[in-house]
Amino acid sequence: MARPLGEMSRKRLMRLMARLTGAQGGGRYERVCDMASASGQEAIASLLPESAGLAALGSRHDRALWVYLNEPALFRRAEQTLLMEMARYGQFWRGYAAPQGVDVEANALGRMGFESRVGRLFENGDAYLELYGRRAGEEGDWVTQAALYRSSGNGAERAPVLEAVILYDARSGMLEIIAMAPPRAEVIAALFAETLLNAKRALAPLWRQQGIRDGAWVAPAHRAFPVRGAMGWCDEEGWRPVDTPAARAANEARWRALAH
Known part of the structure; x- marks a missing residue:
């Protein structure tokens, strides 16, 4: 929730x-x-x-x-x-289960492919992706963040405009996106996963908002992900944070059982 x-x-x-x-x-x-x-x-x-x-x-x-x-x-x-x-978790946010263990910052060809394809979403066909690392959560895990820019204006007056911020955790495979135009979020995330994460199948959304007012989410995949330094459980009933060792162990066991 x-x-x-x-x-x-x-x-x-x-x-x-x-x-x-x-x-x-x-x-x-x-x-x-x-x-x-x-x-x-x-x-x-x-x-x-x-x-x-x-x-x-x-x-x-x-x-x-x-x-x-x-x-x-x-x-x-x-x-x-x-x-x-x-x-995060608001109307501009989307989260997906993506491939794990990919070194995004080393994939120069993938970045060029992403910029070329995502640029077609914009009027002038111009896009630029800036990749950088940062720590996330209380444990300080290293993740990759990306800023997607498009160009605005013509000629010498062109200026970069932020279109989306993307966060990828290689350890868990969690892919998050904040899109300034929310209808584009799914397409941008799919292109990012295909070109930079070498995804071979469609992304599975972790939470899909049913309505901004009630804040309800559903998740098609049973999977545990780190959130803000803790663990949480995501299933058809929504998001339930885990903040105790006992609850963490119980949900990890449930996750392993469902995976087999």
Whole structure:
């Protein structure tokens, strides 16, 4: 069951999406304030090595401002990470069971194939995929995140516009996507899996939203996946988080039994 965002969080998410897609301008103050929040600091930390030493910079605002001024690419990726974490399980989110154990960042040919094919979804046929790694969850597992851009405008006025943020966990095979245009999410995810993950069959959606108001989801496949550092169980009744060792062991046993 998806947990609905509070009204303040929903407004913050929509402002963040508007800034990242260029639909609404965002000055330094608004961007730095977002990343100075507790969730913004977690997003920045997930992209940095353990020894980055940002804690020595003082306040959260000082750290966010330093990254904004000195590491603009890192700041942009942190904003995308914040978007993924805030929008997870909401109306813009889709999740799929994908092939496991694929080194996406090493697949240069797959990336070019993806850019070529996904570009046909856009008016000018131009798309660019930026791949980078980050830590996810309380255990800090390394995952691959991707930002899909399309070009907007003509000639010298062309500018990259964020179209989707994709997260792939090679260990579990979990593929997540936040699409700015939700109807495109399934197609983008399928192309990503086919070209970059060498998927040979259609993706199995983990949760499909039945209605934004009731937040109900169904899952066609019995499979356990790590979520926010814990484990959860996903079946026809929806999502049930697991937060105790005993419950984790019971659901793991159930998963193994269903797999045979």
